[in-house]
Amino acid sequence: MKINKPWWVTSIIIAGVLILSVILLAIKVGIYKERPQYLRTKRVGVLLANVSRTSKLEGLKLGLAELGYVEGRDITYLIKNAEGSWEQVYSLALELAAQRPDVLVAGGRLEAQALAEAIQNKPVPVVFMGAASVKGGFRPSYMTGVDNFHTELAVKRLEFMVRLLPFVRCVLVLVDPRVAPGIQSLPSLKQAASQLGVSLQVASVSSIQELKKFLSVLKPRQAEGMLLTSSFLLEEGEAIELIGRTGKSLGWPIMGVNVADAEAGLLSAYGCPFMDQGRQAARLVNKILEGQDPATIPIETPDRLELVVNLDTARTLGLKLHPEDLKFVDRIIVGNEGGGVGYGKP
Secondary structure, X not given: OOOOOOHHHHHHHHHHHHHHHHHHHHHHHOXXXXXXXXXXXXXXXXXXXXXXXXXXXXXXXXXXXHOOOOEOOOEEEEEEEOOOOHHHHHHHHHHHXXXXXXXXXXXXXXXXXXXXXXXXXXXXXXXXXXXXXXXHOOOOOOXXXXXXXXXXXXXXXXXXXXXXXXXXXXXXXXXXXXXXXXXXXXXXHHHHHHHHOOEEEEXXXXXXXXXXXXXXXXXXXXXXXXXXOOOOOOOOHHHHHHHHHHHXXXXXXXXXXXXXXXXXXXXXXXXXXXXXXXXXXXXXHHHHHOOOOHHHOOOEOOOOOEEEEEHHHHHHOOOOOOHHHHOOOOEEEEOOOOOOEEEEOO
């Protein structure tokens, strides 16, 4: 006996055959190809020399998020942090380069140099988030980034220190001999000091042990203040804490390199905030991810420089800074020492 199928069953069968036919045809003509290159998740390798430079990474992520990148969907970060070890920076650079990300991001000059050595045979675009003296020959064609101007700003730091504290006539300058920008800033610092009527004493330290030993023998009358120069050693939390504590015990005002130095308890600092350096570098990373050749992307100067003064430290040192003395300051920190609240110019 012949059994007639319900009309809807026949309709489902016909629809299924049609859908299968469309899928097979789509595969044949190539509609369902591999996801296009421009839609793939981008891999960004980030190398940091120490924990303090994590703020640059935060700025980088923020900047790329503002440009529309969603972490985990559009972009993935491969992060290596040497946590203050000079030797580890170079070994981690090799590990990161071996993963062949779409772009490598260096936390500073040291990381950029390590990455340059790690990828010299198989170049990968590199963006540095704040590196000094990059115009002096250190810039392979596959590299671009933000110049933090630490070498040039050393003189401005001395000028601001004397302007803020006219009584300072003898300044101890702390340098790390392994770091080129700090050494390179000395001739211009000496020239500026001569014009300002200030005498300079230069001391070199290249490890936390050397720093501890040096600080332990300082006497109050050796100088009237201290000026730090560019060095990833001197931006470490332990180093800044030691320097700040020593300065207070000696009664010395200290001018730092990074804004975070003043936030950590030094009297003042002048430079581009770490967060800003990372956020600015995000624009350059985006250009490379969109296919632009890094050789055609100019190195940028900082979008913003900030002079910060810590009033809590000033009070601890017995310094009387009147509002008139602070008119040229961009931000003033008040509150608890080493972690106060800042306010600045609108």
